[in-house]
Amino acid sequence: MLDDISLLRRIAAAPSVSGVLRELVEFDVEDVASVDGSTARLSSSVSLCVIACDGTAGRFFLVGTEAPSRPVLYADSEGSAGLIGSSLAITLATMVALPNWHDLLGFSGGGDLDQMRRAQAWLEEGMRRSHPDLDQLQALLVGELELDVLDDPVLTLWQSVRATDPTETFIDDGDGGLPWGSLFGEWTIERLMRR
Numbered sequence: 001m002l003d004d005i006s007l008l009r010r011i012a013a014a015p016s017v018s019g020v021l022r023e024l025v026e027f028d029v030e031d032v033a034s035v036d037g038s039t040a041r042l043s044s045s046v047s048l049c050v051i052a053c054d055g056t057a058g059r060f061f062l063v064g065t066e067a068p069s070r071p072v073l074y075a076d077s078e079g080s081a082g083l084i085g086s087s088l089a090i091t092l093a094t095m096v097a098l099p100n101w102h103d104l105l106g107f108s109g110g111g112d113l114d115q116m117r118r119a120q121a122w123l124e125e126g127m128r129r130s131h132p133d134l135d136q137l138q139a140l141l142v143g144e145l146e147l148d149v150l151d152d153p154v155l156t157l158w159q160s161v162r163a164t165d166p167t168e169t170f171i172d173d174g175d176g177g178l179p180w181g182s183l184f185g186e187w188t189i190e191r192l193m194r195r
Contacts, residue, residue, distance in 0.1 A: 056077050070088070072091040079181055
């Protein structure tokens, strides 16, 4: 497994890989220069380094002082933030296995693992309709980035978000300094299935 800096360099050096990451899992390292992460902080004053953004003003941060592997925190544009992986390699492996990871968290019934498993089956079906080449894209990313294939990516994601210290608060001074809530959404997949 590659360390954080090696992974970021590999992504930046391969436009085809960075393009697939941006398209499939909304992890965009190319536009990160336009993203201001300087106003974001943790209540404990642990440092954050913005490394990527998504298409909806969400930001990905490495947490803590420089080290080969650091936890990754994601802050969305809706006022939620939390850890999504214990390292960049684990984060990317999870996102590649679950390209709908953000929706999966949103329909987690407040962080219920069983609800997430039910949502994953339904969301994956829709993902495969919109990306018939999903297996090939995932294989490309796993190979090019030397990612591990996770035994249970839903469990890995759930554990990562639950590992967010409840006493630690993500604060964005650009939004007035308000603390942000959990990435676990209260909805369940039944809300979508009824449509």
